[in-house]
Amino acid sequence: MRYLPLTPEDRAEMLARVGASAVDDLFADIPADKRLTDLPDLPLRKSEMAVERTLARLAARNVPAGSVPFFVGAGAYRHHVPATVDHLIQRSEFLTSYTPYQPEIAQGTLQYLFEFQTQVAELTGMEVANASMYDGSTAAAEAVLMAHRLTRRDTAVLAGNLHPHYAETIATVCAHAGQPIRALSPNPGGEDDLAAAIEASASCIVVQTPDVFGNLVDLRPIAEKAHAVGALLIAVVTEAVALGLVEPPGAQGADIVVGEGQSIGNALNFGGPYVGLFATRQKFVRQMPGRLAGETVDAEGRRGFVLTLSTREQHIRREKATSNICTNSGLCALAFTIHLSLLGEAGLTRLARINHAAACDFADRLAALDGVSVLNACFFNEFTIRVPGDAAALVERLAQKGVLGGVPYSRLAPAAGFDDLILVAATETTTPEDRAAYAAALKELLP
Amino acid sequence: MSEIRYSKDHEYVRVDGDVATIGISDYAQSQLGDVVYVELPEIGKAVAQGKEAAVVESVKAASEVYAPVSGEVVEVNGALEGAPASVNEDPEGQGWFLKVRMSNPAELEGLMSADAYADFLKTVS
């Protein structure tokens, strides 16, 4: 077997040193009647070529985003990732290293995490950020738990236009932890009454911007009201590229900003692995979940980095930890930080403008179709259209015409009663021809 | 010099009238190593003997500090926030944690005198 270096002779010599007559002696503590005598009922080993063939066959039964006009978003976005990013994250020393528990031989990881933390803090307009969470949705759930600790209250208010998957992820954790949730109703045209919805007993309000329908949300009045009643504002950003163009949540008064970092540096990957961003104010850092890299010096006085404030974490604090998180999204964070350092502020700003321009053009093309209306007054690179009839069926028929035409809102929230809405995203990867093809295909399918 | 007494969990109390100043003993700080952070209770909080009153953290450990006596927190040592090292350097002086107005001074009788604590330490090492 190509991955196993020991030879039969090696094994025999090693068994002799151990003082066992057969390898099964080493498994003697497994109850004899439970030990397997036969191999599991699974295929036997395969060559590299054979594995490649098997998996390529499965891959070929999918329609890759890049092979068609593609407008699907709703929390994961297709962007162009420079070739350099994927090359660098496959460097052995990044790919095959562990969590940097031995800092003297993990300065590469620690320094990029320190740089990542700084970039995330700058991007979100916050003071500090951690070294990543699993993804945006789990980061949002952790933010709610953190708000509960900070405010010593246990009721979170969720904006109605929060991504339904995020709301469900938060609700699942809170339900099992016995903490009530107040989830508001969605409003595709934008929620204008969020500040009023914050009751005095709330620990936090969770608001997404751009929201799941694509509307940009002015967080300032919400922050003001939240702070007036002693609650925290948790801002959720599922499209990090938007921060190249819109006012950062931190500058609008958010106390915790969580985000999905996938759209910078990371492929769509059918939903994972992604990278959760988590940023907050300096004064809250000891209640923050997740790992933190910090600067220090070595015995010779040279600058170096270590994991720090570890007493918040499960491996030390055990049942009193701020979170149970251990493994995070290190390599996806590396992809994020490499892509963002290639972009820089100038590149990110331009990329965001290109996205917004593409979406504006796309909105104009769709709004021109009879029977189609664009619901958003403002948006970044994604917006919502109302179509006649069943949106899910329409999206399926578009797919048959070779256009991946967005996400029917009813797929995310079947019970919400919005069966005629499609969320459509246009990033820099869409061409004017793609957008024209979508409009043409939609026109043909409309009654 | 006011009276000082010790618990088996290596906290000390220094009594002045009905107010007890609480911290960790020199032995405790030496076992913890470099103290990096101290989490203190809110003023006005009621603490009960033997229950958690504060948390002291070194780089690799977080330890509860148990109240040697019951009462209400009347003062905390805010200076520790910027200077946690004083717990190592002067645990029974600058490195104190909190002051409690005792609700049951009789609890002091269950604690050890300095001499008794010194004898106790010989049995733990």
Added chain:
Amino acid sequence: MNREGRGATAPGAISNSAPATFTGNRALDLEEGLLFEIGRTEVTGVDLDEPDAFALRLGGLERTAPLGLPGLSEPEAMRHYVRLSRMNYGIDSGLFPLGSCTMKHNPRLNERMARLSGFADLHPLQPVSTVQGALGLIDELCRWLLELTGMAAVAFTPKAGAHGELCGMMAIKAALAARGDARSVVLVPESAHGTNPATAALLGYEVRSIPARADGTVDPESVKAALSPEVAALMLTNPNTCGLFERNVVEIAAAVHEAGAYFYADGANFNAILGKVRIGDLGVDAMHINLHKTFSTPHGGGGPGAGPVVLSPALAPFAPLPAVVADADGLRLVETTDAPETAQALGRMCAFHGQMGMFVRALSWMLSHGADGMRQASEDAVLSANYIRASLMDLMSAPFATRPAMHEALFDDAWLEGTGLTTLDVAKALIDEGYHPMTVYFPLVVHGAMLIEPTESESKASLDLFIAALRDLALAAKAGDMARFQGAPYYAPRRRLDETRAARAPVLRWTAPAPVPRAAE
């Protein structure tokens, strides 16, 4: 041809003392500044065309201030990250015996497979008709996991081990709630990973510790004594963190079930028993599987992982959303609780469908090994750990060595007594010998623990050199060669780092230095 050749340097003409360098670099050991020191906000390494003029539709929410994000040209970025990478140790650099972490070889075939556009370039919310191969891959991965564990269902969405624990414990909580049985206590042996008590506490459970008995395993009598109608579950790692198989596991499981509680197994050490025993046959109700350990998806400097959870028939109905279900038209994704398959689902662990990129890599590893290769891998991992223990026991103290080790060899620091050295000193000295240290100070149940996990990926020559290096260190320690240890590492990119300073006054991000005041003009 060039006849102006230069002569070789004569022996003895070279100075032996190494001078300081101007740059601070030492030939291939290259120093690298922070991104924020070498980049500039107006530089970009991505060529993008400014769009034609258009009217913004941002509702007045456009950004009003610069962000301060530096950029690098492509060559600068390449050099920055290549230099950083060279300050890291990885499995590809050398033996990485980090106990509990299963740092095995990461085949590059798996990387290539995960990057096939038919997997990597799929959106989780594309129409289901366009992702049948992806659902097929998840279905196939689940089939392998079920066959290897003898369990009833797989919750595939958890994103890492701790997230899997949370999922499994939520399934237990949901199952108890479904039968109207609120229970408040979770039993956790003191040798457990920190994630176990952290998970139980997150769900509001009171954590009660079960002591280990003298041989490093859990005594079924201690479990029985702790069981009561208040106990929701026992969380047990098996093989345990001392590297031993819990030989009374069947009796323990029976007692747990007898008390109306569930048995959660931490699957961190699954690598020891692939194809040797099925945890479903041992009475386990839920176990997470770290695909980034046992099934070799790269650790990537701390993630991403994947932590699918296998569930017993009793817990299967409570698996989280979504579910992959086969019907006449192919595979469906059930994303709500409206369907009969998911009516009792515990909820959603995360947006979307879990760590697809890791699923592809793990299945690629499984297909490569097959049933025979996987069992051989476990046998080799266990043999290698026992070989290391047997080869070092005369010099280093190995607690619990009366039982066979599984895939880890555990030592304590009793052998260092009187040397004035600690476990940490040994770990740092190993760095100078070119190794990543073993796991130190875990498990907590032995003093100064050193937990060595060689995995199946090492040749005998590699194991022998590692053993020889540790033997040499042990002899040096006993001979009083303090300097070799207390100053170590000497040859790493950094000497020991001041963790106290980092924690007392945390610097968690770069900030621009205050501008230097100009001289009066």
